[in-house]
Amino acid sequence: MSVYDKLKSLHIELPPVAIPAAAYVPFVQTGNLVFLSGHIAKKDGKVWAGQLGKDISTAEGQQAARAVAIDLMGTLHAAVGDLNKIKRIVKVMSLVNSTGDFTEQHLVTNGCSELLGQVFGPQAGAHARSAFGVAQIPMGACVEIELIAEIG
Numbered sequence: 255m256s257v258y259d260k261l262k263s264l265h266i267e268l269p270p271v272a273i274p275a276a277a278y279v280p281f282v283q284t285g286n287l288v289f290l291s292g293h294i295a296k297k298d299g300k301v302w303a304g305q306l307g308k309d310i311s312t313a314e315g316q317q318a319a320r321a322v323a324i325d326l327m328g329t330l331h332a333a334v335g336d337l338n339k340i341k342r343i344v345k346v347m348s349l350v351n352s353t354g355d356f357t358e359q360h361l362v363t364n365g366c367s368e369l370l371g372q373v374f375g376p377q378a379g380a381h382a383r384s385a386f387g388v389a390q391i392p393m394g395a396c397v398e399i400e401l402i403a404e405i406g
Contacts, residue, residue, distance in 0.1 A: 269325055275392070303393065339406055346366060
């Protein structure tokens with residue numbers, strides 16, 4: 255099954271690449287690696303603001319991370335032209351806007367990782383990962399995630 259068939263079966267439509275909000279580009283390709291800039295969580299087209307451990311639950315944070323994964327795939331599609339060219343998702347780095355005593359950043363980030371695994375499969379979707387709790391993210395977003403992928 256192609257990546258696009260999997261997306262369709264999950265009722266996911268890829269968004270267009272978001273316009274950068276500062277002095278950077280959405281992606282850079284070097285050799286067979288594509289580096290995607292951090293994407294912040296959005297809900298209903300607006301910044302998904304909030305802080306885990308204060309006004310956002312872990313489950314809601316997982317949904318925010320899943321939403322970021324969809325945006326990342328939209329940018330990855332724009333970068334490579336065909337998601338079926340992706341040999342592997344290499345690395346995901348997640349920043350979770352959280353209180354000092356919140357310790358479930360890894361569970362929040364699963365919302366992204368699990369969707370990438372579903373879409374790209376257990377081999378190509380398995381990736382190295384880091385999940386950090388941070389004091390704040392631009393525009394008050396609850397989650398920001400960046401990604402590195404290998405083109406086959």
